[in-house]
Amino acid sequence: MAKIFIDGEHGTTGLQIRQRLGGRDDLELLSIPVERRRDAGARAEMLREATIAILCLPDDAAREAVSMVDGAKTRIIDTSTAHRVDDAWAYGFPELDADQAERIARSDRVANPGCYPTGAIALIRPLVAAGILPDDYPVTVNAVSGYTGGGKQMIAQMEDPANPDHIAAPFFLYALPLKHKHVPEMQKHGRLSRKPIFTPNVGRFPQGMLVNVPLYLSDLNGTSSLGEIHATLADHYEGQPNVEVVSLDESAGLARLDPTELAGTDKLKLFVLGTEGGGQVNLVASLDNLGKGASGAAVQNMDLMLTRQVA
Numbered sequence: 475m476a477k478i479f480i481d482g483e484h485g486t487t488g489l490q491i492r493q494r495l496g497g498r499d500d501l502e503l504l505s506i507p508v509e510r511r512r513d514a515g516a517r518a519e520m521l522r523e524a525t526i527a528i529l530c531l532p533d534d535a536a537r538e539a540v541s542m543v544d545g546a547k548t549r550i551i552d553t554s555t556a557h558r559v560d561d562a563w564a565y566g567f568p569e570l571d572a573d574q575a576e577r578i579a580r581s582d583r584v585a586n587p588g589c590y591p592t593g594a595i596a597l598i599r600p601l602v603a604a605g606i607l608p609d610d611y612p613v614t615v616n617a618v619s620g621y622t623g624g625g626k627q628m629i630a631q632m633e634d635p636a637n638p639d640h641i642a643a644p645f646f647l648y649a650l651p652l653k654h655k656h657v658p659e660m661q662k663h664g665r666l667s668r669k670p671i672f673t674p675n676v677g678r679f680p681q682g683m684l685v686n687v688p689l690y691l692s693d694l695n696g697t698s699s700l701g702e703i704h705a706t707l708a709d710h711y712e713g714q715p716n717v718e719v720v721s722l723d724e725s726a727g728l729a730r731l732d733p734t735e736l737a738g739t740d741k742l743k744l745f746v747l748g749t750e751g752g753g754q755v756n757l758v759a760s761l762d763n764l765g766k767g768a769s770g771a772a773v774q775n776m777d778l779m780l781t782r783q784v785a
């Protein structure tokens with residue numbers, strides 16, 4: 475039976491993975507008591523015993539965990555930012571292209587995508603691959619996330635008025651210097667030659683997010699219709715159980731989008747918004763930052779890897 479160790483199991487992402495694996499009888503979960511969560515010896519022992527280790531740690535601790543399994547057979551899923559643009563790691567977005575699920579299944583090192591990049595890349599990559607979105611288009615990505623995206627620290631800042639760094643705002647814009655850690659990942663896996671301008675926000679709700687990519691149709695290659703963009707996305711994601719490309723009819727009837735719509739699920743919904751003939755489109759992804767944006771995606775990748783587990 476495969477042994478799974480979640481390093482960082484008591485953090486925000488780790489806990490949600492544990493919840494998802496709780497009812498599984500095909501896995502053995504290795505665990506460290508909360509008070510020993512930073513005990514390097516105990517972690518190294520579990521990391522080396524595991525069939526698959528899922529790292530739910532800050533970047534530096536994730537790099538350290540990878541070094542701890544040197545020479546062991548342990549396969550790794552890293553939910554941090556540390557390895558997402560590293561060519562030696564498979565990028566853990568199985569719907570990226572026709573071969574990605576198989577790449578993940580065969581890999582011993584899988585980098586789980588960031589929550590915002592999951593939405594942005596899901597919208598951008600199929601259009602670049604189809605030649606519709608030029609790779610040097612000046613892409614902007616505007617987003618709002620639930621505050622659990624900032625982990626235990628931001629949860630405490632948002633929920634505890636006694637916290638010295640309490641945030642009272644109902645909504646705030648951040649990453650103001652335009653150097654967010656997710657930009658390289660969006661650029662690489664979106665296959666963009668220019669860095670996208672990324673402007674994320676946080677709202678006073680725990681889970682859920684919307685990621686917007688607005689485009690001028692006249693600056694795209696050979697298309698001026700929402701219909702063609704929608705058809706390209708719908709073709710790309712056909713048969714993918716976790717991704718829904720919402721129909722143009724349904725989208726046209728919407729008055730607003732709620733970022734919490736998919737909270738508590740592992741789904742990703744994509745919308746093609748605008749008015750046919752209006753010359754512009756707003757592509758929007760809706761997901762749970764802790765679902766398809768983190769823990770749900772990690773479990774999806776783990777399941778793919780287990781289909782290729784060598785005894």
Ligand SMILES: NC(=O)C1=CN([C@@H]2O[C@H](COP(=O)(O)OP(=O)(O)OC[C@H]3O[C@@H](n4cnc5c(N)ncnc54)[C@H](OP(=O)(O)O)[C@@H]3O)[C@@H](O)[C@H]2O)C=CC1
Binds near residue numbers: 486511513533627
């Ligand atoms: N939250 C989200 O929506 C998403 C998070 N991620 C990524 O997942 C990873 C974990 O994030 P998140 O769960 O939000 O963070 P949290 O801060 O909620 O949890 C991190 C956990 O790691 C533990 N930890 C920190 N440093 C060490 C160390 N040196 N050795 C052992 N354990 C350590 C923490 O322990 P302690 O309590 O002592 O600090 C805590 O339990 C990050 O890389 C994050 O970027 C990815 C996608 C989305």
Ligand SMILES: CC(=O)N[C@@H](CCC(=O)OP(=O)(O)O)C(=O)O
Binds near residue numbers: 555587625
């Ligand atoms: C709201 C919030 O603070 N979000 C986090 C990103 C959450 C996430 O996806 O972290 P990873 O980079 O590990 O994927 C941020 O902007 O840094």
